[in-house]
Amino acid sequence: MKFYMLLILLFVSLNVYSQDIDSLVIRNIYSEALTSFTSYENLRELCKNIGGRLTGSKQANDAAKWYFEKLKEMKVDNAYMQDVMVRNWVRGEKEIAYSNSKSGRFEFNVCALGISVGTGDKGITGKVIEVKTYDELKSLGRENVEGKIVFFNRAADQRGYSTGYGYGSSVGQRVNGAVEGARYGAIGVVVRSATVAYDNFPHTGVMRYNDSLAKIPAIGISTKDADRLSELIKEDSDILFYFRTTCMQNPDVPSFNVIGEIKGSEKPEEIIVIGGHLDSWDLGEGAHDDGTGMIQSMEVLRLFQSLGIKPKHTIRCVAFIDEEIDQKGGRKYAEVVKNKNEKHIAAIETDGGGFTPHGFSFDVNDNQFDKLKTFQIFFEPYWMHLFVKGGSGVDIGFLKETGAATIGLIVDSQRYFDYHHSANDVFENVNRREMQLGSASIAALVYLIDKYGL
Numbered sequence: 224m225k226f227y228m229l230l231i232l233l234f235v236s237l238n239v240y241s242q243d244i245d246s247l248v249i250r251n252i253y254s255e256a257l258t259s260f261t262s263y264e265n266l267r268e269l270c271k272n273i274g275g276r277l278t279g280s281k282q283a284n285d286a287a288k289w290y291f292e293k294l295k296e297m298k299v300d301n302a303y304m305q306d307v308m309v310r311n312w313v314r315g316e317k318e319i320a321y322s323n324s325k326s327g328r329f330e331f332n333v334c335a336l337g338i339s340v341g342t343g344d345k346g347i348t349g350k351v352i353e354v355k356t357y358d359e360l361k362s363l364g365r366e367n368v369e370g371k372i373v374f375f376n377r378a379a380d381q382r383g384y385s386t387g388y389g390y391g392s393s394v395g396q397r398v399n400g401a402v403e404g405a406r407y408g409a410i411g412v413v414v415r416s417a418t419v420a421y422d423n424f425p426h427t428g429v430m431r432y433n434d435s436l437a438k439i440p441a442i443g444i445s446t447k448d449a450d451r452l453s454e455l456i457k458e459d460s461d462i463l464f465y466f467r468t469t470c471m472q473n474p475d476v477p478s479f480n481v482i483g484e485i486k487g488s489e490k491p492e493e494i495i496v497i498g499g500h501l502d503s504w505d506l507g508e509g510a511h512d513d514g515t516g517m518i519q520s521m522e523v524l525r526l527f528q529s530l531g532i533k534p535k536h537t538i539r540c541v542a543f544i545d546e547e548i549d550q551k552g553g554r555k556y557a558e559v560v561k562n563k564n565e566k567h568i569a570a571i572e573t574d575g576g577g578f579t580p581h582g583f584s585f586d587v588n589d590n591q592f593d594k595l596k597t598f599q600i601f602f603e604p605y606w607m608h609l610f611v612k613g614g615s616g617v618d619i620g621f622l623k624e625t626g627a628a629t630i631g632l633i634v635d636s637q638r639y640f641d642y643h644h645s646a647n648d649v650f651e652n653v654n655r656r657e658m659q660l661g662s663a664s665i666a667a668l669v670y671l672i673d674k675y676g677l
């Protein structure tokens with residue numbers, strides 16, 4: 224009996240000791256992240272020396288080379304680029320839009336939506352009709368829509384705590400507005416920006432066409448200008464709207480995913496991957512979306528190196544190309560994983576901006592979730608309270624069928640859509656500490672998964 228008690232005591236104390244060690248390692252990870260300026264200065268270089276990185280652009284490929292060089296400078300065990308063919312859509316000249324009505328002529332802040340066709344040099348003019356839903360459009364019918372410009376003006380729902388809710392409530396008209404307009408014979412569409420912000424900045428983002436319908440040009444309009452256009456339409460239903468875009472599609476071009484890794488000491492063939500996306504939209508600098516994510520991913524490796532943590536599994540960071548348009552990078556990465564029969568035990572994505580982290584969203588089975596919940600206690604000192612089941616990320620989503628546990632970093636979303644896909648997504652709007660809390664949180668989770676498995 225006594226011996227048995229002793230064993231239990233020994234086990235309990237070893238367990239406590241191990242917890243103390245883990246708490247200490249994690250404390251060191253956060254301390255190192257919060258006192259280091261490396262990531263922040265890397266983000267400055269990326270944003271200020273390269274800037275926006277539209278898929279298929281020279282800037283995107285410059286960023287890939289820059290990321291590769293950074294990984295080599297860090298002397299990671301292995302750094303390489305993975306070839307990916309991508310779309311090459313170019314924005315062209317600054318977009319122009321104005322209205323003519325009884326009230327006179329007004330100009331609007333607009334931008335072409337991603338992959339839209341252009342209007343041609345002369346632009347297009349038409350009567351403009353406002354709708355908030357496809358049902359409204361349907362009830363107007365072809366007789367009222369043909370030859371006109373459709374203005375989709377459904378505002379983002381502000382009621383959700385997460386601003387992703389508001390984005391989700393309005394982004395559909397950006398993605399499918401041109402298809403629905405073309406269905407009824409419209410010559411172009413103007414779409415209220417998918418954002419909870421109220422300002423003069425238009426937000427771009429990807430849209431889609433349907434090959435069996437006419438491809439008509441689409442622009443985004445700032446939320447304030449959307450309200451103004453709506454007022455002008457109410458004053459004068461014969462209002463004419465003009466816009467000009469010179470965006471166009473060139474043939475596909477070669478581009479890259481960029482990968483860095485620290486080899487595992489015990490199970491190098493088993494991989495834990497951390498990723499963000501290398502491409503961005505072109506109106507801003509792609510700072511929050513997703514410069515912070517690609518740099519946080521690299522930073523996890525740097526934190527392991529600088530604290531001398533030797534992982535048992537291989538820890539890999541990936542900067543994925545083409546998240547914003549066709550996700551060719553994420554698809555290619557997963558295809559190579561399958562072809563090489565690589566084993567990914569977990570994949571973590573950070574693509575919600577470099578804001579204060581609040582936890583993780585786990586796309587995992589019940590057993591994995593139970594195990595992950597036992598890690599939660601280590602994150603309490605850092606106010607990372609959310610350990611929830613949910614979605615992970617677009618790029619790593621393709622890894623799910625390989626059996627990888629996929630995980631997303633949850634961050635404070637209140638300011639994300641102020642910047643997202645607009646000219647405001649710049650370095651100045653990133654806070655060094657907030658971004659580094661994200662890097663540290665991911666590194667801490669990777670440390671625990673590496674040590675205890677999944």
Ligand SMILES: [Zn+2]
Nearest residue numbers: 500512513574
């Ligand atoms: Zn993104």
